[in-house]
Amino acid sequence: xxxxxxxxxxxxxxxxxxxxxxxxxxxxxxxxxxxxxxxxxxxxxxxxxxxxxxxxxxxxxxxxxxxxxxxxxxxxxxxxxxxxxxxxxxxxxxxxxxxxxxxxxxxxxxxxxxxxxxxxxxxxxxxxxxxxxxxxxxxxxxxxxxxxxxxxxxxxxxxxxxxxxxxxxxxxxxxxxxxxxxxxxxxxxxxxxxxxxxxxxxxxxxxxxxxxxxxxxxxxxxxxxxxxxxxxxxxxxxxxxxxxxxxxxxxxxxxxxxxxxxxxxxxxxxxxxxxxxxxxxxxxxxxxxxxxxxxxxxxxxxxxxxxxxxxxxxxxxxxxxxxxxxxxxxxxxxxxxxx
Amino acid sequence: xxxxxxxxxxxxxxxxxxxxxxxxxxxxxxxxxxxxxxxxxxxxxxxxxxxxxxxxxxxxxxxxxxxxxxxxxxxxxxxxxxxxxxxxxxxxxxxxxxxxxxxxxxxxxxxxxxxxxxxxxxxxxxxxxxxxxxxxxxxxxxxxxxxxxxxxxxxxxxxxxxxxxxxxxxxxxxxxxxxxxxxxxxxxxxxxxxxxxxxxxxxxxxxxxxxxxxxxxxxxxxxxxxxxxxxxxxxxxxxxxxxxxxxxxxxxxxxxxxxxxxxxxxxxxxxxxxxxxxxxxxxxxxxxxxxxxxxxxxxxxxxxxxxxxxxxxxxxxxxxxxxxxxxxxxxxxxxxxxxxxxxxxxxxxxxxxxxxxxxxxxxxxxxxxxxxxxxxxxxxxxxxxxxxxxxxxxxxxxxxxxxxxxxxxxxxxxxxxxxxxxxxxxxxxxxxxxxxxxxxxxxxxxxxxxxxxxxxxxxxxxxxxxxxxxxxxx
Numbered sequence: 009x010x011x012x013x014x015x016x017x018x019x020x021x022x023x024x025x026x027x028x029x030x031x032x033x034x035x036x037x038x039x040x041x042x043x044x045x046x047x048x049x050x051x052x053x054x055x056x057x058x059x060x061x062x063x064x065x066x067x068x069x070x071x072x073x074x075x076x077x078x079x080x081x082x083x084x085x086x087x088x089x090x091x092x093x094x095x096x097x098x099x100x101x102x103x104x105x106x107x108x109x110x111x112x113x114x115x116x117x118x119x120x121x122x123x124x125x126x127x128x129x130x131x132x133x134x135x136x137x138x139x140x141x142x143x144x145x146x147x148x149x150x151x152x153x154x155x156x157x158x159x160x161x162x163x164x165x166x167x168x169x170x171x172x173x174x175x176x177x178x179x180x181x182x183x184x185x186x187x188x189x190x191x192x193x194x195x196x197x198x199x200x201x202x203x204x205x206x207x208x209x210x211x212x213x214x215x216x217x218x219x220x221x222x223x224x225x226x227x228x229x230x231x232x233x234x235x236x237x238x239x240x241x242x243x244x245x246x247x248x249x250x251x252x253x254x255x256x257x258x259x260x261x262x263x264x265x266x267x268x269x270x271x272x273x274x275x276x277x278x279x280x281x282x283x284x285x286x287x288x289x290x291x292x293x294x295x296x297x298x299x300x301x302x303x304x305x306x307x308x309x310x311x312x313x314x315x316x317x318x319x320x321x322x323x324x325x326x327x328x329x330x331x332x333x334x335x336x337x338x339x340x341x342x343x344x345x346x347x
Numbered sequence: 348x349x350x351x352x353x354x355x356x357x358x359x360x361x362x363x364x365x366x367x368x369x370x371x372x373x374x375x376x377x378x379x380x381x382x383x384x385x386x387x388x389x390x391x392x393x394x395x396x397x398x399x400x401x402x403x404x405x406x407x408x409x410x411x412x413x414x415x416x417x418x419x420x421x422x423x424x425x426x427x428x429x430x431x432x433x434x435x436x437x438x439x440x441x442x443x444x445x446x447x448x449x450x451x452x453x454x455x456x457x458x459x460x461x462x463x464x465x466x467x468x469x470x471x472x473x474x475x476x477x478x479x480x481x482x483x484x485x486x487x488x489x490x491x492x493x494x495x496x497x498x499x500x501x502x503x504x505x506x507x508x509x510x511x512x513x514x515x516x517x518x519x520x521x522x523x524x525x526x527x528x529x530x531x532x533x534x535x536x537x538x539x540x541x542x543x544x545x546x547x548x549x550x551x552x553x554x555x556x557x558x559x560x561x562x563x564x565x566x567x568x569x570x571x572x573x574x575x576x577x578x579x580x581x582x583x584x585x586x587x588x589x590x591x592x593x594x595x596x597x598x599x600x601x602x603x604x605x606x607x608x609x610x611x612x613x614x615x616x617x618x619x620x621x622x623x624x625x626x627x628x629x630x631x632x633x634x635x636x637x638x639x640x641x642x643x644x645x646x647x648x649x650x651x652x653x654x655x656x657x658x659x660x661x662x663x664x665x666x667x668x669x670x671x672x673x674x675x676x677x678x679x680x681x682x683x684x685x686x687x688x689x690x691x692x693x694x695x696x697x698x699x700x701x702x703x704x705x706x707x708x709x710x711x712x713x714x715x716x717x718x719x720x721x722x723x724x725x726x727x728x729x730x731x732x733x734x735x736x737x738x739x740x741x742x743x744x745x746x747x748x749x750x751x752x753x754x755x756x757x758x759x760x761x762x763x764x765x766x767x768x769x770x771x772x773x774x775x776x777x778x779x780x781x782x783x784x785x786x787x788x789x790x791x792x793x794x795x796x797x798x799x800x801x802x803x804x805x806x807x808x809x810x811x812x813x814x815x816x817x818x819x820x821x
Contacts, residue, residue: 073458073617095461102459106452110386112816119378123460127368149816167456 024049024207025070025175030079032065032231039065041231043079047175047207047224052197054218054239055211057228058342063211064103066228067177070209071100084174096124099168101161103179103211109153113144113163116152117170124171131170138166142196158189165196169204176200179211190214194221215338229342243337254295256310258317259326262289271320275313289325371462375470383440383474385812390805392436392478396429397485397801401794403428404489408794416718418497423581425493426503427574429486430511433479434518434570435543440475441522442539445615446529455617468612472523472605479515483508485801488793503581510573513597517569518543520604527611530619546570569597663691664698664730664770666756672776675744683775685754686737689730696767698758700725700738704777707749714750719743744779752777 025047032040040062047053057063068074070081072091081088084097108116114135121131139148142162147155152163161181168176178197182190194217201208201223212218218225218239225242227235235242260268265283268291272281280294295309310329317324383389407421416424448454457467487504494500522539529535549564549571565571576593579585670683689695701724704714716723720742727736742752753774758767 068617071459073455092461092463095459098459100456100459102452102455104452105456106448108382108453110382119374120456120460122369122374123371123457123462125368125461151816 023047025081025083025209027066027070027081028079030066030069030076030081032062032069032074032076038231040069040076043228043231043233045226045233045236047209049174049207050201050205051223052201052208052210052221054222054225055209055228056213056215056218056225056338060230061228061342062231063228064179065231067100067102067179067209067211071095071098071177096171097174099171099173099176099206101164101168101176101178101181103183105160105164107152107155107160107163109151111152112150113139113148113152113155113166116163117148117166120167121170126170134170135166138169139163141169141199142166143192158185158193161185161189161193162196165193165200169200172204173206175207175209177209177211180213181210182212182214182217190217197221227338227342234342235337255329256293256295256313257284257326257328258291258293258313258324260289260291260317260322260324264322265289265291267320268317268322271316271322272313275316277309278313370466371460372466372469372473375457375462375467376473377470379444379471379474380477383477385808387805387809389440389478389481390801390808392439393481393485394798394801394805396432396436396482397798399432400425400429400486400489401798404493405791405794407493417721418493418495419499419582421493422490422497422499422503423577425486425490426507426511426577426581429482429489430507430514430573431547431570433482433511434514436478436482437475437515437519438522438539438543439536440478441472441519442526442529442535443532444471444475444523445526446532446535446619447526449530449617449619450532458615458617463613464615465609465612468523468527468608468615472519472608475519475523476516479511479519483511485797488797492793499581503577506577506580510577510594510597513594513601514569514573517597517600517604520601520608523608524604524611527608527615528619566593567596569600572596663689664695664756664758665690666700666754666770666772668754668772668775670775671773672778674778674780676780677744677747679779680741680743681777682739682741684737684739685772686735687727687730687756688735689732692732694732695727695730696758696761697726697728698730698756700727701755701757702740702742703753703755704742705751705753707751712748714746719745742777744777747779750777750779751775 023046027046028044030040030043031038043062043066045053055063055066065074069076070083072088072094076088083094086093086097088094111119114132117135117138118128118131121134122128124131126134136145136148139145142165144159144162144166147159152160155163165178165181168178181197182193185193197208197210198221200206210218210222222239224238225235226233227242258268269281269283272278272291272293277296278293279296282292282294284290284292293313314324314327403425407416407425445454448457458464486507490503490507491500494503521542522535525538525542526532526535529538546568547570549568565575572593572595576590579590579593580587664687666685666687668683668685670681673681675681685700687698687700702716702720702722704716704719706712706714720740722738722740725738730736740754751774754772756770756772758769760767
């Protein structure tokens with residue numbers, strides 16, 4: 009993938025997308041209430057939220073398909089008052105994108121390349137390169153109507169890249185793909201950010217994939233941002249705000265499950281031990297809340313439990329604190345606002 | 348100072364329009380053209396169109412009644428129908444052009460490009476209009492064969508091209524406007540078809556548009572007005588100068604719809620928006636209007652009331668006829684004379700002598716005297732006391748069967764709120780025996796050959812496309 013040369017001085021203007029106080033309503037319902045966030049070049053931003061949170065509205069506003077009622081945004085230095093210029097600098101894979109079934113992949117990319125101002129031969133060359141980038145070089149000459157869902161998502165991403173965009177918006181790109189397809193697409197998204205130095209806004213419901221791919225996250229609920237920052241920061245803040253350390257999960261070999269349960273029963277401050285994955289050997293350990301949310305004491309408590317298992321010579325295959333995953337924070341934050 | 352204020356300082360200097368090798372309207376037009384024709388939609392519609400025209404030509408030639416229509420009328424009827432079908436196709440393609448893309452979720456990716464919205468509209472409009480030149484070329488052989496060497500062919504081709512172009516431009520524009528404001532293709536089709544039906548019904552029933560109001564309605568209806576113009580110019584030998592004003596409404600429709608499209612086109616959006624609800628209501632209103640119009644037209648055809656007949660007065664005119672019965676073959680003509688005499692004591696009022704033909708079979712099939720005779724009525728200004736006037740009549744026996752021909756003298760009512768008593772003659776009992784012509788005018792090769800030719804073209808296009816894909820896509 010060609011690395012894009014940024015036109016802005018990265019120190020002076022490190023952010024390639026800045027949105028301030030964007031608002032939009034549909035009749036009496038406020039779809040967006042003061043959306044403010046920014047995105048830097050080469051980073052992937054996870055845009056999260058339950059259904060109806062305002063994700064698609066945000067994407068449509070930022071991609072100039074829809075106008076905000078209030079607020080402002082700037083992409084690559086171009087203010088939102090110049091939508092045509094912004095469209096030259098962004099690439100978009102909308103959710104539920106339709107495709108012309110009678111066009112081949114290369115025709116599709118050539119056509120869109122020309123609409124962005126390339127000559128026919130330039131657009132075709134660029135299209136062939138993009139087909140290679142998204143792994144469709146073997147099927148570029150087939151009709152899009154004959155493509156699988158995964159291939160259509162790939163050609164959709166290739167289309168989003170025909171103008172060598174500064175910011176790429178991907179709305180549910182892995183929806184309906186099998187696990188291998190999902191992983192390949194996530195790898196592609198990371199390559200777009202790192203090799204092209206483009207900013208990527210990734211809308212997704214699959215929080216595990218966001219956690220694995222994104223550098224930053226914005227969590228929306230009912231049109232408001234409820235969390236914003238790097239993935240680590242958001243999870244950390246989530247852990248501070250909610251006392252979730254009362255439950256741990258430990259994975260041991262299935263042959264050692266009985267012994268591990270015995271050891272844990274003898275360990276102080278443990279209220280209950282439950283086997284939650286018989287085949288995998290996952291044990292859920294519920295603690296007596298003796299630390300009152302004190303992080304340092306929590307860590308000591310965790311270490312004592314692990315120490316007891318190690319002293320009993322039980323191998324530890326996995327260890328998890330409930331609340332340490334983005335999904336836990338997401339569910340907690342969105343639930344809070346709904347309440 | 349916020350980040351936004353910082354970047355705004357340099358923003359404008361970064362804005363420059365990329366140099367595009369080809370304008371967006373041309374790219375969209377070319378793409379839409381390929382989708383429409385190579386994708387098969389236009390070819391399918393054209394195939395159906397050619398089959399319809401072939402069927403019409405066949406009926407005009409083989410149907411014993413219609414085959415006796417003079418070439419001028421046959422050419423006019425074919426041209427009228429070809430234009431009506433082409434307008435319908437243009438309207439339907441226009442109606443699908445934007446709302447169809449919304450439904451198929453392909454509009455968003457087009458709107459996400461820097462292509463100017465107005466240029467997108469222009470490209471799509473030109474592609475939708477492309478159906479007309481093809482439809483017109485296909486109609487030419489049919490017009491040629493129906494003209495049977497008559498001089499009407501040249502003006503028919505000229506005015507067909509001009510009026511058809513104007514009408515299809517207008518109808519395609521209307522279809523696109525409907526599509527522009529419709530949130531779904533279903534709504535767009537429904538409203539477009541409603542508009543088409545609303546304009547088609549009065550155009551196909553010109554006889555109902557009597558009186559100044561009726562004439563005005565016909566004049567403002569683009570389809571009806573153009574039909575009237577073509578009918579007068581091609582069939583009745585009337586000059587263009589006399590009737591050119593009848594083209595006004597079609598020109599206004601074409602120019603108006605295009606201008607509105609260009610004006611609103613810059614606001615092309617992914618969702619039809621709040622206007623779509625209003626549009627859906629408008630659609631329902633149009634649907635109700637169509638039904639109401641049909642009911643009104645049907646009710647206007649009811650016979651005059653008994654009250655009107657009761658006020659009739661008896662004039663002193665008498666009519667006689669010189670034939671009692673006749674047996675002929677379908678396609679033959681009969682000639683007879685009628686004589687009207689004023690047996691009164693004063694000069695007669697002006698009157699009309701009208702011919703009527705009644706089918707005597709049990710089914711009571713309706714006979715249209717206009718199809719049977721070019722001299723349906725004769726007008727007489729006055730008849731002096733004792734004076735007689737004789738008319739020679741020709742009747743073409745179109746359909747086999749048992750008929751009664753009779754004549755009626757209709758004195759002109761003396762004032763607006765009075766009526767008069769018609770006087771009927773003795774009837775002529777006419778028996779028509781069957782006769783069928785085979786392949787008159789060499790029509791069959793055209794009627795069957797054109798659709799087959801189009802099928803071959805479709806096959807070749809599909810095969811060419813497959814070869815192109817096999818050879819490397821674009």
